[in-house]
Amino acid sequence: MINLQKNKWVAFGGSYPGSLAAWYRLKYPHLVYAAVSTSAPLQAQLNFKEYLGVVRDSINRTNPECLSQIYEGVQSMEKLLKRRTGWWMLQKEFKICGEFRGDNSKDVANFFETMAGNFMDIVQYNEDNRAFEGSQTSNISIKTLCDIMTKNDEEITPMQKYAQVNDLMLETFGKKCSEIKYSKMVKEMQEISWDSSAASGERQWTYQTCNEFGFFQTTDLENQPFGKEFGIEFSIRLCQDIFGQKYDKKFLQSKIDWTNVNYGGKDIKVSRVIFINGSIDPWHALGLTNKNDTEGDNQVIFIEDTAHCANMYPESPNDLPQLKQARIDILKFLTEKLI
Numbered sequence: 001m002i003n004l005q006k007n008k009w010v011a012f013g014g015s016y017p018g019s020l021a022a023w024y025r026l027k028y029p030h031l032v033y034a035a036v037s038t039s040a041p042l043q044a045q046l047n048f049k050e051y052l053g054v055v056r057d058s059i060n061r062t063n064p065e066c067l068s069q070i071y072e073g074v075q076s077m078e079k080l081l082k083r084r085t086g087w088w089m090l091q092k093e094f095k096i097c098g099e100f101r102g103d104n105s106k107d108v109a110n111f112f113e114t115m116a117g118n119f120m121d122i123v124q125y126n127e128d129n130r131a132f133e134g135s136q137t138s139n140i141s142i143k144t145l146c147d148i149m150t151k152n153d154e155e156i157t158p159m160q161k162y163a164q165v166n167d168l169m170l171e172t173f174g175k176k177c178s179e180i181k182y183s184k185m186v187k188e189m190q191e192i193s194w195d196s197s198a199a200s201g202e203r204q205w206t207y208q209t210c211n212e213f214g215f216f217q218t219t220d221l222e223n224q225p226f227g228k229e230f231g232i233e234f235s236i237r238l239c240q241d242i243f244g245q246k247y248d249k250k251f252l253q254s255k256i257d258w259t260n261v262n263y264g265g266k267d268i269k270v271s272r273v274i275f276i277n278g279s280i281d282p283w284h285a286l287g288l289t290n291k292n293d294t295e296g297d298n299q300v301i302f303i304e305d306t307a308h309c310a311n312m313y314p315e316s317p318n319d320l321p322q323l324k325q326a327r328i329d330i331l332k333f334l335t336e337k338l339i
Contacts, residue, residue: 077090124307
């Protein structure tokens with residue numbers, strides 16, 4: 001038998017597992033000696049409207065004109081909701097599966113969230129070295145999408161460019177049309193069979209967000225370009241339609257409050273943890289990004305111009321100098337703690 005009683009153990013995690021790594025050190029300091037917590041949302045929050053604020057800023061940093069084109073395109077989409085001929089135009093431009101009705105608020109919210117999601121996902125993982133794990137979008141960056149949005153063609157409207165971004169994502173994932181039917185999504189999420197599509201993790205994560213974290217990404221933030229169609233009420237309604245009517249705003253907030261009391265939120269009282277975040281990653285808004293955010297022998301690294309969990313991916317010749325330095329600093333932190 002291997003004698004490991006005196007070994008020092010380190011918890012590593014990125015994204016939600018990054019939160020778990022820090023919480024593991026918090027709750028079981030006698031079991032884990034230190035932790036590396038990357039891109040970890042520590043503050044549970046019902047309405048994570050700041051997410052789109054970071055998406056906006058990251059796009060603006062890449063190309064301000066891109067942001068303007070998105071704004072104009074989405075405004076045109078919202079205007080088309082007001083008439084039936086507009087519904088048909090949206091259905092055609094965005095290749096929506098089946099009939100689209102602009103008077104179905106749930107379908108409208110799901111549609112606008114899906115189209116914004118094309119940008120949200122790419123921003124979150126912008127230029128992360130993910131190809132090794134089979135990511136289908138590893139070669140698509142903010143620049144890729146902004147090149148579409150800003151191409152010099154006066155015959156193509158901003159809305160049509162926004163639809164072309166969707167075309168790219170449909171092609172990338174091998175889909176023929178955009179599935180935005182709310183009722184179909186809810187039905188799939190209600191499935192409890194291990195043979196269902198929701199068994200891949202989507203239902204489980206949604207259950208956690210409805211019972212512990214919130215983290216609902218909405219359009220409730222002012223001065224973001226993705227419209228106003230999927231506010232917090234849409235996310236609350238989704239929790240209720242999947243898991244039951246008791247999941248109202250008061251219930252969700254009580255669960256979120258418990259999570260923050262239990263773990264401390266951004267005011268987590270822990271030691272020997274290094275927190276790493278990237279400036280492009282929207283999740284950094286719920287994490288620690290400055291040494292003044294924590295105390296004691298913890299360390300904070302905020303990597304400019306990098307995205308979600310960038311330091312955890314394999315090294316690449318294209319890595320920014322600050323990303324390379326972050327990996328060196330993480331190793332130094334662990335060396336000092338363990339030796």
